[in-house]
Amino acid sequence: MVILTGRTIVSAVTPPYSYGAEFTGQFLFALRLCWFPLLVSTVAFGYEAPGLQAANFLVLFGALDRLGGFFVLASIREFAPFVDAIVLAGVAGTAITADLGARRIREELDALEVLGVDPIKNLVVPRFLALMLVTGLFDIYALLFGVFGGVLATLVNHEPLGPFWATFFNNASTTDLWGSVVKTTLFGAIIAVVCCYKGMTARGGAEGVGRAVNQAVVIAFLAIFAFNYVFTQVLLATHPELTTIVR
């Protein structure tokens, strides 16, 4: 997989840049496939985990207006990227593995190589770039709907929304936002490499493709979570000002 990553990056930056059309196609494909699951997932997640549970806790102290500040921490920094990556890996990643795996089984990839077409340049690079871009952009989308979940939780508790937005924007910082977007872009790269690798090395007929998808999604999840832990730790430790809650 590391070799595939290296070759993909080298192939992406060396001319000729012949992958434009495929890149657009993959981008739209991922967009079309993911927007609805992501919408449902982020609203549900934003409403339940940071929304209801944190609101429960804050209501006990009569301090529900602090929920906005909590949402910066919870939704922007942690949960929106994380739900975003899970949905992209589960929806777009599995589709990529199934697609490439099917091509491997039907020997289309071998045929491409015989014709002198480089499968990395024409199949992996566009998927890699498209998934990176889509995951990074979907982070903003996930974030908006995650915060919408928080708004719902505030409304359920019959509280006005003014204090929510006030503490939210008091605590929101640009570092948090770019940290979140950079993180998800890298998640996209991880998902694309794992899923392409597993798809391109699928073997063993019908069960092989299914098993490749299975392994791809398991490895992608583990890699995302492990990377998330390291990234959060580094970001929080190197930017101590992020952890100060503004009143």
Add this chain to the structure above:
Amino acid sequence: MGDLFAAPRGWLESFGEIVKFSSRVLADVANLKVFKYFGETLRQAGILIISSTLVIWGLVFIIGLQCGIEGAYFDQSTGTPAYAGVFAAWCDLRELVPLCFGYMMAAKVGTGIVAEIGSMRISEEIDALEVMGISGITFLCATRLVASMLVLPFVYLCSIGAGFFASYLAVVQQIGDVSSGGYFLIFWEFQNPPDVLFSLIKAMAMAVVIVLVGCYYGYNASGGPVGVGTATAKSMVFNIVSVHLISMLGTQLFWGTNPRAPIGG
């Protein structure tokens, strides 16, 4: 634009099909037909233990670390580092351990079932079973459902343990703002046995849905090797959405009106 809404409409249709299929599987379990194949059930349970438990625990362990550092830094910012246990207890037990269990169940067990049953369908093994007078739904799907119900409660309870251990490591050993005793005092104060039960119910609801969805997509796979791959990918979409929805409904139901915390009156 019509293209954009084609996929959600398709899922609504398959949702109906899945409910129909699930009721057949559940009927087989309810009228005890499945216990004719108790040997197969035990075999499936064994496979589940050997192949999936470690991965599930691994993922939950990582998320426990994550909850730990987020909680520790959050409580640093409010000036109450000693209370990191509250965040860890709620984050682990109530929300993220069930969710991660659901994710990993969907990824490992759900897609595994689709791949396995799907390839049986493609290679016409299911038709062969039915020719021999064995019902495919009972033998393949109902046995898997019963096996997962036998094994998964214990797997889940252990994974709660893995998550707690990881949070402890992150908060006390790694960040180190709170002593071990202080951490545990708060940590155990903010949870009680009903919480564990509710969390278990949430996770088991996810597990049942995931196994049923996996069986449905596998059992109805068509179109050669490509079909199995597509079915696997589709089951994953459905499972991710349903895991989030179940989790949300569970939280609303169990903790929505009653925070169950030892504060106030």
